[in-house]
Every structure is written in C-alpha cells, then in structure tokens.
Amino acid sequence: MLLLMAAGYGYPASSQFHSQDEFGNLKFGYSNINSAKHEHGNTYGGVAGGYQYVDANGVLQSVSYVADGLGFRTVDSRLPVAPAVPEAEPLVQAPAPVFEGKQIPDTPEVAAAKAEFQKTFDEAVAAGGDWD
Numbered sequence: 051m052l053l054l055m056a057a058g059y060g061y062p063a064s065s066q067f068h069s070q071d072e073f074g075n076l077k078f079g080y081s082n083i084n085s086a087k088h089e090h091g092n093t094y095g096g097v098a099g100g101y102q103y104v105d106a107n108g109v110l111q112s113v114s115y116v117a118d119g120l121g122f123r124t125v126d127s128r129l130p131v132a133p134a135v136p137e138a139e140p141l142v143q144a145p146a147p148v149f150e151g152k153q154i155p156d157t158p159e160v161a162a163a164k165a166e167f168q169k170t171f172d173e174a175v176a177a178g179g180d181w182d
Contacts, residue, residue: 094118 064082079088079099089099096118105111115124156164 064080066078066080068076068078070076074093075091077088077090080086085101085103087099087101089097091097096116098114098116098118100112100114102110102112111127113124113126113128115122117123
C-alpha cells in the first residue's frame with residue numbers, strides 16, 4: 051500500500067491593481083480576506099470609490115463615495131438610518147363659511163360720526179371740490 055500526500059503552501063487570497071494614463075486618469079485597488087478597496091479618478095480631480103471591511107462584530111461594513119465639483123457624497127453602512135415617515139392624511143377641502151346673519155346696527159356714536167362726516171363731505175363738494 052502506497053500513500054501519497056501532497057504538501058502545499060497556503061497563500062492568502064489577495065490581489066491589488068494600479069493603472070494610470072498620461073491624462074491623469076487612475077484606478078487602483080486591493081482585496082484580501084478581511085477588506086477591499088477600489089478607487090478611480092479622472093483628470094478633473096473627481097474621485098469615486100469604495101471600501102469594505104469586516105468589523106469587530108463580524109459584520110461586513112461598506113462605504114461608497116464620490117468627490118467632485120458637487121462636493122463629497124457618501125453611502126455608508128455605519129451611518130444611522132432614519133425611521134420611515136408615515137403617510138400624511140389627505141387634505142379635505144371644506145366649503146368656505148358664508149355669513150347669513152343680519153347687519154349689526156350702528157351704535158349712536160358711530161351713527162353721529164357718519165352723519166358728521168357726510169355733512170363735512172357735502173359742504174366740501176358744494177364749495178367746488180373736484181372729485182374726479
């Protein structure tokens with residue numbers, strides 16, 4: 051009986067890359083058993099990329115980002131997420147209220163003030179005031 055055993059070396063699974071052209075565009079990244087990163091940039095200074103890693107609790111965390119003329123924007127699994135906003139009740143257009151009551155009579159003071167104003171106005175018109 052012949053027993054053959056092959057002894058092999060265990061290499062960690064990892065890779066990396068980098069490329070750049072004469073215009074300033076670039077790409078690079080790496081990956082290994084615990085984390086990964088990739089990024090690409092352009093001639094105008096814009097950069098986009100992301101990275102991932104396994105945190106101390108064994109949870110995969112992911113971050114994606116863009117930095118360009120519009121600023122820095124990110125999507126991050128570590129950021130808190132707001133609760134869902136409940137749907138608002140639809141608005142009901144109620145009919146406008148209509149006043150159906152009687153006119154309130156003037157008090158004696160208001161009636162006297164109106165009469166005095168009318169008398170003064172009539173005198174001004176009789177004196178030749180131009181009201182056009």
